[in-house]
Amino acid sequence: MPAHATGANPYADTEDQAALRQLARDVAERELAPMARHGDETEEFPQWAWDGMRKAELFGITIGERWGGAGLGDIEAAIVLEELARADVSSAILAQLIFNGPPRAIEHLGNDAMKDRWLPIAASGEGLFCIGISETEAGSAVGHMRARLRPDGDGFRLNAYKNYVTGGHKARACLVWCRFPDSAGTKGIGAVVVDLESPGVTVAGTHVKMGLRATSEAELAFDDVRVEPDDVLLWGDPANSESFKTLISHINHERCGNAAMCVGAAQGALEYAVNYMNERKLGDKTLADLQGLQWKIADMATQLEGARLLMQRAVHMAGPHGTPPALETAMAKTAANLAAKFVCDEAIQLLGGYGFSREYPVERVYRDIRGLCIGAGTVEIQRNFVGTSVLRGATPASDGWKSRRA
Ligand SMILES: Cc1cc2nc3c(=O)[nH]c(=O)nc-3n(C[C@H](O)[C@H](O)[C@H](O)COP(=O)(O)OP(=O)(O)OC[C@H]3O[C@@H](n4cnc5c(N)ncnc54)[C@H](O)[C@@H]3O)c2cc1C
Incomplete structure (x- = not known):
């Protein structure tokens, strides 16, 4: 019988999802809620929230078991994010970056070396990840981005200035959308993963904002940063926008x-x-x-x-x-x-x-x-x-x- 005829909610949590929701709610009420005002007032990175979520092993929920995660999907990510944000949105954003940011892209689109290098760090909560798409003159109009790679032996050099990168000042790695050589418009745009400890990466500043004050948005400068072939998440072909x-x-x-x-x-x-x-x-x-x-x-x-x-x-x-x-x-x-x-x-x-x-x-x-x-x-x-x-x-x-x- 279809769900609507039984009176049941087709999107109701399963037993496992309800247990995950309860876990996230407990962490949110115990670790996030009491400190939310402090984070907002002081703009201090919510290390308390990070540690609480890490201890509860929440960071790994969407990452494959092979890399230490639980291999769950968007439904479970949404359940946990709902519960965390009910207490503190600034802290929930850290989990969002792990669940739905670079680690998810790496697992779905990346090569094996990239997965083995970064996914265990994400699943264990050892490091934060950030995503660099927007630029000062290319936000909604992302096809106008200037970030570009130039050939360098078997790899590339990245030159880019990324704006509004959530968590960029604290992250271990950044997924950077950029142009491959000889590209224009949306053609030839691909993405690379950059270790933020690489020479040539600097945090140029952080934005002063009305909200989400405990999690900063950073400006990241990439000055001739070496990109190995294994750091390429998705090659951009200048002939198409695929x-x-x-x-x-x-x-x-x-x-x-x-x-x-x-x-x-x-x-x-x-x-x-x-x-x-x-x-x-x-x-x-x-x-x-x-x-x-x-x-x-x-x-x-x-x-x-x-x-x-x-x-x-x-x-x-x-x-x-x-x-x-x-x-x-x-x-x-x-x-x-x-x-x-x-x-x-x-x-x-x-x-x-x-x-x-x-x-x-x-x-x-x-x-x-x-x-x-x-x-x-x-x-x-x-x-x-x-x-x-x-x-x-x-x-x-x-x-x-x-x-x-x-
Ligand atoms: C809290 C926060 C976190 C963010 N985190 C990240 C991050 O981690 N990584 C990252 O890369 N970026 C991030 N961004 C940047 C964000 O993606 C951009 O701010 C957004 O895409 C808009 O770009 P813009 O600010 O340049 O505004 P613009 O593109 O200049 O737009 C200005 C206004 O015009 C409207 N507009 C623009 N084009 C059109 C159109 N064609 N039709 C109708 N209206 C239009 C916009 O909706 C907006 O209201 C973040 C932003 C915020 C506020």
Whole structure:
């Protein structure tokens, strides 16, 4: 019998997934939540969170067993990211970089030497990884990037200046998108993995930001950095854009992780507002007794649940070892970014003056998720993709769309 006829939620956690969720929630509440304000105020790297996640062996969940991981997929990554972000988005981003950043790309697209070199470091939590795509003059317009390789014996030399690299100041290695020799536009764009201890790599600075303050975004300069043949993740052929397309579609893992963090962060803000409303007295009533405010909660919960379902659909469609589909992922990221913005904004309003105070967590969550609406492809870029896809006749995977077109 199909799931919808049984009354069951098709995306409900299995027993193992529920146990993983509980583990992540325990780590989040014990290690992340008590220090989240400190990280935000001081901009100190959340070593406490890193150590807690490492001790619980969370970093290896999406990495193959051969390299010390658990070999799980996007569903489990999303579960853990939701729970971590419910407590602290700055810390959750560290797990996002391991689950859905360079290690995932290395395992799916890299050569054996690269996998053996880097994946055990990622799975054990021995080192952080970062991703360098954006440049000062090539963010959304990524095809204009200037990072380039020049031939050097059997390998290459990399010259690049990458901007807004999350965790770049602390990471052990960086996945750098760059042009192979003689390329233009999106043709010939490929990617290499660079050991950040290599000669020629410098952290040129870190951005001063409104949110996600415990995890810095760095500017990384690569000055004639040697790239061995084994460091090439994906060769860029100047005759076509195939490697670029592969890299772009692989970002869907990161977009789903971004959506999961937004869902988790908004869930935390909603729960905080509900508890506050039940306790906050106005004479002989509580805030929860006021119908106008109940409607706010209704809208917050409804938008959040819609976003959660879209995110869950995208990660379930990836299967255990695949990549989430582009259209469903773009819809999920858009919905989750917008739901998180709405829910966190309303949570501030529901707390009144206290919502605006840095002594209460909801304003921090609002500032944190604001960055997630820009990173991993802005809301506008997701909308461009969804809009043009639907106008061309693409249909997301749901029965209603299929029967309309039949
Ligand atoms: C918290 C955070 C973390 C990040 N982490 C990383 C990272 O780890 N690695 C990395 O490489 N980059 C990272 N980035 C950079 C991010 O990917 C870019 O900021 C983003 O792609 C937008 O590029 P931009 O900042 O140059 O803005 P621009 O591309 O200049 O865009 C400016 C505005 O115009 C809109 N816009 C641009 N083009 C279009 C269009 N065609 N149609 C409609 N609207 C458009 C954008 O949506 C945006 O609102 C991060 C950013 C943030 C905020």
